[in-house]
Amino acid sequence: MTTITNHLPTAELQALDAAHHMHPFTANGELAQKGARVITRAKGVYLTDSEGEEILDAMAGLWCVNIGYGRDELADVAARQMRELPYYNTFFQTTHVPAIALANKLAELAPGDLNHVFFAAGGSEANDTNIRMVRTYWANKGQPDKNIIISRKNAYHGSSVGSGSLGGMVHMHAQGGMPIPDIHHIDQPNWWAEGGDMSPEDFGLARAQELEKAILELGEDRVAAFIGEPIQGAGGVIVPPETYWPEIQRICDKYDILLIADEVICGFGRTGDWFGSQTVGIKPHIMTIAKGLSSGYAPIGGSIVCDEVAEVIAGGEFNHGYTYSGHPVAAAVALENLRILEEEGIVDHVRDVAAPYLKEKWEALADHPLVGEAKICGMMASIALTPDKASRAKFATEPGTVGYVCRDRCFANNLVMRHVGDRMIISPPLILTPADIDEMMRRIRKSLDEAHAELVEKDMMKAAS
Numbered sequence: 082m083t084t085i086t087n088h089l090p091t092a093e094l095q096a097l098d099a100a101h102h103m104h105p106f107t108a109n110g111e112l113a114q115k116g117a118r119v120i121t122r123a124k125g126v127y128l129t130d131s132e133g134e135e136i137l138d139a140m141a142g143l144w145c146v147n148i149g150y151g152r153d154e155l156a157d158v159a160a161r162q163m164r165e166l167p168y169y170n171t172f173f174q175t176t177h178v179p180a181i182a183l184a185n186k187l188a189e190l191a192p193g194d195l196n197h198v199f200f201a202a203g204g205s206e207a208n209d210t211n212i213r214m215v216r217t218y219w220a221n222k223g224q225p226d227k228n229i230i231i232s233r234k235n236a237y238h239g240s241s242v243g244s245g246s247l248g249g250m251v252h253m254h255a256q257g258g259m260p261i262p263d264i265h266h267i268d269q270p271n272w273w274a275e276g277g278d279m280s281p282e283d284f285g286l287a288r289a290q291e292l293e294k295a296i297l298e299l300g301e302d303r304v305a306a307f308i309g310e311p312i313q314g315a316g317g318v319i320v321p322p323e324t325y326w327p328e329i330q331r332i333c334d335k336y337d338i339l340l341i342a343d344e345v346i347c348g349f350g351r352t353g354d355w356f357g358s359q360t361v362g363i364k365p366h367i368m369t370i371a372k373g374l375s376s377g378y379a380p381i382g383g384s385i386v387c388d389e390v391a392e393v394i395a396g397g398e399f400n401h402g403y404t405y406s407g408h409p410v411a412a413a414v415a416l417e418n419l420r421i422l423e424e425e426g427i428v429d430h431v432r433d434v435a436a437p438y439l440k441e442k443w444e445a446l447a448d449h450p451l452v453g454e455a456k457i458c459g460m461m462a463s464i465a466l467t468p469d470k471a472s473r474a475k476f477a478t479e480p481g482t483v484g485y486v487c488r489d490r491c492f493a494n495n496l497v498m499r500h501v502g503d504r505m506i507i508s509p510p511l512i513l514t515p516a517d518i519d520e521m522m523r524r525i526r527k528s529l530d531e532a533h534a535e536l537v538e539k540d541m542m543k544a545a546s
């Protein structure tokens with residue numbers, strides 16, 4: 082199918098892009114040689130590029146386009162809000178209707194006494210807020226030394242200096258002077274890669290108990306909070322063993338440690354509930370939100386805070402905020418997105434239709450010669466590629482080499498599926514129908530078959546010794 086394009090030829094756009102645009106998380110020199118793919122429009126679950134190719138977006142952009150592309154309602158709301166009040170701040174004892182309405186809606190949707198919202202323009206900013214908020218909470222309570230935040234290796238909490246420090250990505254820490262002080266990282270609950278001979282259940286408990294060990298070592302009076310994604314996203318869609326989160330909750334309760342759930346990916350229906358915390362059965366004091374909050378149509382994030390923490394913070398001035406905290410256009414767009422999620426029953430669709438159907442197809446991938454485990458929670462899923470399933474072997478090649486081969490086959494087959502090391506991951510729009518899922522799985526299987534054939538031909542199906 083060809084689409085008539087109303088812009089410059091692809092090669093020209095790519096050259097201009099390479100000349101002036103610095104891409105995030107990219108070796109820009111390498112990309113300049115190759116040329117970036119130019120996306121021109123999108124509808125439903127499909128992207129269109131400048132060559133007129135129709136690409137199935139199994140990543141929902143960057144884990145965010147939960148309601149799918151091309152919903153005019155959001156564009157209409159944005160235009161209306163821009164005409165009425167394009168901007169005003171919420172700093173100087175002022176407020177506006179979109180911020181009021183969105184905060185109220187979020188308080189209604191969030192579980193328990195998570196009733197207060199501090200807005201940001203995205204997840205990184207919101208996690209920076211969280212660092213300062215939990216430390217200020219304890220300082221206001223007379224415990225300024227209770228300021229260490231415990232996180233996990235291979236966690237992703239954003240890319241600002243604060244949130245990147247909370248995250249546990251070694252390649253990020255290697256650049257630009259991270260992590261900041263008083264952030265402590267424990268091991269992740271990644272059984273496939275790190276579980277050794279333990280059962281997943283025992284391993285989940287052991288990894289959770291590292292939190293207790295860390296608290297005892299650092300001192301209960303030094304540890305302010307623990308932060309975790311209910312399901313690790315950017316780390317490779319790591320679904321923890323079922324024993325993991327209940328034990329983390331028990332430890333946080335026992336030692337009076339605040340629990341922060343980073344719901345930036347898991348929130349707003351992705352796991353089949355409104356929030357991942359509900360799926361894994363935890364009661365956080367703070368939830369980080371962004372991405373699916375607006376389905377990516379406008380940049381907005383925030384922290385949803387429980388009564389007790391909000392009350393202590395309200396006891397003094399919190400010297401923190403962003404120009405775009407509660408931006409009226411972004412807030413209005415988010416509110417409309419939540420209306421659509423709710424009125425169209427999209428969270429129910431995930432739980433009752435899309436996720437069960439996808440689970441059946443996804444878990445069947447474990448039969449493929451290249452696939453070890455296939456893990457899924459709601460509409461986020463991963464497969465571990467391996468040269469030997471029985472021993473959960475890693476490849477002899479540099480980690481990520483095989484994943485990249487597979488990712489390239491996906492790209493060629495007009496499918497956006499990402500690789501994290503040698504894991505392949507998806508996080509598609511939540512509106513996927515069973516027919517969409519069939520088409521996605523067809524492209525995934527084709528890409529896996531081609532990648533496998535290429536690896537066999539290049540003699541790369543070899544285990545690391």
Ligand SMILES: *Cc1c(COP(=O)(O)O)cnc(C)c1O
Pocket residue numbers: 144202203204205206208237238239240310314315343344345346371372382
């Ligand atoms: C994407 C992400 C963030 C960062 O959000 P930005 O909007 O990119 O700043 C934080 N936490 C998690 C779990 C994420 O996936």
